[in-house]
Amino acid sequence: MLKDNHLLKNLNIATKLNILLTVIAVITVFLSGGVLSLILAHNSERVVTDKALVLMETMSAVRNYTSTKVNPELAARLETDNQFLPQTVPAFSAREVFEYFREQGGYKDFFYKEATLNPTNLRDKADKFEAEIVEKFRNNRELNQTSGFRSFSSGDIFYIARPLEVSKESCLRCHSTPDVAPKSLLTTYGRENGFNWKLHEIIGAQMILVPATAIFESAKRLQVSVTSILMGCLALAILLINFFLRFSVTTPLKKMAQLAQRISTGDLSQEFSHPYNDEMGMLAASLNRMKVSLDIAMEMLSSDTE
16 A cells, blocks of 8 residues: 555656546446446337337237138138138238248348237147246236247247237127037138137237347447447547646646756756746746745845855
8 A cells, every 4th residue: 555655656746646547437438338238228128119019010910800801701601611711810910920020131130929828720729938928927916918029040039929819709609619619710720729718718829029139239339339338438528638738737837846946956057937827827827936935035145255
C-alpha cells in the first residue's frame, strides 16, 4: 500500500489524469454495455414475439374460416364419400396454409403445430415438451398463453402456445366415439386415435415456433458496433483532453517551474509570458511580480551592504 502511494506521488499530473480517465472510460463502457445488452435483448424478444403473434393470429383466422365456411359446405360429403376430406378440419387447413408460407424465402425455419395429446392424425401428436405445455394449460384454465425458448440443434427457437379447447358441439361429431364418427374418417384414420374428447376439454396447444438465433445474433452485432463506437469516442475524448491539458496546463506549469528554479538560484534575467488571462495567466503574472519583487529586494540588500 505504501509502495503504491509512493508510486502515485511520483506520477505527473498528465499521467494521473490519464489513469483517472481510463478508469472512467472502462466503467462507462462496462455499465453502458450491460444496459445496452439488456435493452437489445428485450427489444429482440419483443420483435420475435410480435412476429409469432402475427402468425398465430393468422393461423387462428384460417382455422375460423375453415370451421365456419369450408366445413359446412363439405360436411354432407363426409357421410357419403368413402374418402375423408381433411380440408374440413381447421387444424389441417391451418397447417397446410403454413406449409405454403414456409416455402417463401426466409421462413423455412418457422413452424406451426397444433400439438394434441390424442390426435386423429398422428402428425399432430404432442411430443414430451409439447405435452408438458398442454398439461400446464389443463392444470390452469386461466392461463391463455405461454411463451419461451426451446433449444434445437439448429439453435434456439422462440415459441408461443395457446390452449386448444373443444369449444363447439360440432367438433364431437368426429371426436366423441368411433360409433358416431363419419365413416370416411374411420376409413382414413382408423378407430384408435382422436376419440373420447369432451366439450370444453383442453386437448392440445396451438404453437408457433420462430427462429430466434439470427435475431439475437444481430442484436449482439449491434451491441458490439455501438460499444466499439463508444470506445472510439472515449479514446478520442481522452486524446483531446490530453492535448488541451498539455497545451493549457502541463506545458505552462513546466515552464513556470523551470523559471522558479532559475529564480531560486539567483537568475532573474528570465521572464515567463502567457498570452491568456486564465488561471495559468494569473499564476504567470504572479510569478513575474514575485521575480520583480525579488529583484528589487536583492538590489536594496546590495545597496545596504555597500
